[in-house]
Amino acid sequence: MKRKITLGIITTLICIFGSLFIQNYSGNWYQQPLAKIQKIEIKDNQQLIQAIVVNGAAKGKEIALVAPYQENEIESVHLKKGNQVFYQGNEVMEKKRDGFVFFMVSLLLLTLLFVGGKTGLTTFISALLNSSALFFTIWFYREHASLSLIPMTMVYMFFSVAITLFLIDGIQKNSLQKFVATIVTILTAFGICYFTMAILQDKGLRFEDMGVLTRPYRPIYLASLLIGAIGASLDTVVTVISTLEEIELRNNKVTLKQLIQSGKTVGNDISGTMINVLICSYFSSAIPVILLYLFNGWSFGQTINMLLSLEAVRVLCGGFGILLSIPISLFFFAIGRRRIQ
CATH class of the missing domain: 2.40.50 (OB fold (Dihydrolipoamide Acetyltransferase, E2P))
Known part of the structure; x- marks a missing residue:
C-alpha cells in the first residue's frame, strides 16, 4: 500500500x-x-x-x-x-x-487507475470511445443533414451501452443481461416521452433557446433526450444486477424470491438519490442564465417557464429510465437465473 x-x-x-x-x-x-x-x-x-x-x-x-x-x-x-x-x-x-486540460484528463486517469486498477483503465478507455462515437455521430449528421438524427442516435446508443458493459465485464451472461435490460429501459423511457410530446403537440415546451440552430430543433432535442436516458438507465441497471450477483456469489443458498426482494430494496434506495443527481446535473447549468434573466426584470415564473421547460422533460425522461430500470433489471435477472436452474 x-x-x-x-x-x-x-x-x-x-x-x-x-x-x-x-x-x-x-x-x-x-x-x-x-x-x-x-x-x-x-x-x-x-x-x-x-x-x-x-x-x-x-x-x-x-x-x-x-x-x-x-x-x-x-x-x-x-x-x-x-x-x-x-x-x-x-x-x-x-x-x-x-x-490545464492535460492535467485534468491525466489526473482523472490516475485516479481511475489508483482506485479501480484494470477496471479503472477500461472505464477510461470506454469513456474515450463513447465520447469519440458521440462526436462522430454529430459530425456524420452535419455532413449528411438529409438523414434523420434519431436513428443515428439509436445506433450510438447500442454502441455506447455495448462498449461500456462488454469492455469492462467482457462478453458473458451477466453483461448480456445488463445490455438487454438497459436497451429495453432506454427505449421504454424515451418512448413514453416521445409519444407524450406527440400527443400534447409539444405544448408548454419553450424551444427559443434552440432558435440559433439551422436544423430542425425537435429531432435534435429528442436525440438529447435519448442520450440523457442512457446514463441514468445504465447506471441503475448495473447497480441492481451487480448487487444481486454479489449476494448470490456470497450465499449460493439464497432463493430467487429473496434476491428479487433485495433488488427491490436496492432499487428503492438508489432511485431517489439518482433522480436528485439528474435534477442537480440538468438544472445547475441553467443557474447563470436564470440569474441573468431575473436581474434584467423578468419575473421568476416567466424565467422558469422560459429556461427550464426543456430541462424538466430531460429530468422526466431520465427519471423514467431510473424507475423503469428497477423492474426491468429484476425481470431479466430472474429469467437468466431460471434458465440456469
Missing part, C-alpha cells in the same frame, strides 16, 4: 510538471498564431494587449491585439499578463488552455 501511495504521488507530480510544460512551452506545436501577453489595458470595453509572438515565422515579434471586455464575462474572457492567446489579424480568438 505504501508503494502504491508513493507511486501515486510521483505520477501526480509528473502530471503537474507535464501540464505546466505543455501550458507554457508547447506553442511551437500549433499552426495557428499564438502570442504571450506582456501588457494589458482596459479601455472602452476593449482589452488593449501588447504581446510577443511565440510561434511561426514571426516568433519574437511584438504585436498589438484587442479583445472585447465585459465585466460579467458572458461573451468574453478577462485576460492577464502571462496568458497565451490564439489570434487572427489583430483580434484574440481564444485563450490557450491545453496544459
Whole structure:
C-alpha cells in the first residue's frame, strides 16, 4: 500500500510538471498564431494587449491585439499578463488552455487507475470511445443533414451501452443481461416521452433557446433526450444486477424470491438519490442564465417557464429510465437465473 501511495504521488507530480510544460512551452506545436501577453489595458470595453509572438515565422515579434471586455464575462474572457492567446489579424480568438486540460484528463486517469486498477483503465478507455462515437455521430449528421438524427442516435446508443458493459465485464451472461435490460429501459423511457410530446403537440415546451440552430430543433432535442436516458438507465441497471450477483456469489443458498426482494430494496434506495443527481446535473447549468434573466426584470415564473421547460422533460425522461430500470433489471435477472436452474 505504501508503494502504491508513493507511486501515486510521483505520477501526480509528473502530471503537474507535464501540464505546466505543455501550458507554457508547447506553442511551437500549433499552426495557428499564438502570442504571450506582456501588457494589458482596459479601455472602452476593449482589452488593449501588447504581446510577443511565440510561434511561426514571426516568433519574437511584438504585436498589438484587442479583445472585447465585459465585466460579467458572458461573451468574453478577462485576460492577464502571462496568458497565451490564439489570434487572427489583430483580434484574440481564444485563450490557450491545453496544459490545464492535460492535467485534468491525466489526473482523472490516475485516479481511475489508483482506485479501480484494470477496471479503472477500461472505464477510461470506454469513456474515450463513447465520447469519440458521440462526436462522430454529430459530425456524420452535419455532413449528411438529409438523414434523420434519431436513428443515428439509436445506433450510438447500442454502441455506447455495448462498449461500456462488454469492455469492462467482457462478453458473458451477466453483461448480456445488463445490455438487454438497459436497451429495453432506454427505449421504454424515451418512448413514453416521445409519444407524450406527440400527443400534447409539444405544448408548454419553450424551444427559443434552440432558435440559433439551422436544423430542425425537435429531432435534435429528442436525440438529447435519448442520450440523457442512457446514463441514468445504465447506471441503475448495473447497480441492481451487480448487487444481486454479489449476494448470490456470497450465499449460493439464497432463493430467487429473496434476491428479487433485495433488488427491490436496492432499487428503492438508489432511485431517489439518482433522480436528485439528474435534477442537480440538468438544472445547475441553467443557474447563470436564470440569474441573468431575473436581474434584467423578468419575473421568476416567466424565467422558469422560459429556461427550464426543456430541462424538466430531460429530468422526466431520465427519471423514467431510473424507475423503469428497477423492474426491468429484476425481470431479466430472474429469467437468466431460471434458465440456469
